[in-house]
Amino acid sequence: MSRVPTAAGASRALPGWGAFAAAEPALAATARRLLRRGGTDEGLLATVRGDALPRINPVIVGFVGEQLVTVALDRSAKLRELRDDGRFALHAHQDPAVPHEVVLRGRAVELTSDERAAAIAGWAFGVGDADGVFELRLAQVTLGERPDAGTWPPVYRSWRTAT
Helix, strand or coil: CCCCCCCHHHHHHCCCHHHHHHHCHHHHHHHHHHHEECCEEEEEEEECCCCCCCEEEEEEEEEECCEEEEEECCCCHHHHHHHHCCEEEEECCCCCCCCCEEEEEEEEEECCHHHHHHHHCCCCCCCCCCCEEEEEEEEEEEEEECCCCCCCCCEEEEEECCC
């Protein structure tokens, strides 16, 4: 039996990737490009749980239809944090030569049944029955661009969901 984050109502109220991409297509295209490394979409996922210190782990993400999804392995701290709290920040890896940065913040919503099955069809690795599959719903996306490593500060632009 899957559990949904305690703030499930608030999480589901946040827009998914498709709504963000429709509102800000150029920003979404750049964010998606920056999350791509080789043949895989990936980033660094920060999560929190209660008063505990934040945790950051590399994750594979996937763009499935209108959703941005990730998998948290069974019995992992990341799975507990996403289920219990749901808040996240996903940061793309940086290219040292052209260190653009993108961070997506929001709340994760656990997918179940048919949504879960559709999200993991063709996933980069075998997803177990006890692993959690989450849609990453977005509250804010921030992009910082620099032409090279010697240029500072980045030029920032961002999108926030309507509150």
